[in-house]
Amino acid sequence: MSEQVSPRPGDPDVHLSVFLHGARFDFTACLTAALIFAQEHQREHYHDAVSIVVDDTSGWPRLPCERLYLEP
Numbered sequence: 001m002s003e004q005v006s007p008r009p010g011d012p013d014v015h016l017s018v019f020l021h022g023a024r025f026d027f028t029a030c031l032t033a034a035l036i037f038a039q040e041h042q043r044e045h046y047h048d049a050v051s052i053v054v055d056d057t058s059g060w061p062r063l064p065c066e067r068l069y070l071e072p
Contacts, residue, residue: 004062006030007070015053016063020045028057033069040069 006013011030016037018025029037031052038050063069 004028006062007067008032012054013057015055015057015060017051017053019049026060027063028060029063029066029069033063033066036069036071037063 008030011032013028014031014034016027016029016034018027018041034052038052041050
């Protein structure tokens with residue numbers, strides 16, 4: 001399996017953890033996409049349902065449709 005590439009190679013990758021309907025989902029995303037995702041998710045769901053963690057991102061899949069979160 002080939003490693004997925006960031007849509008913004010200049011941005012650091014972060015660990016994005018999403019808690020939704022009792023289930024936790026973990027992804028890798030570039031910082032820009034993670035911040036916009038968190039902002040939009042908090043507006044529609046729970047305020048503390050998304051965490052952005054600066055740690056090892058290996059092993060997590062990239063955020064699906066990550067490119068959609070590059071523009072506010």
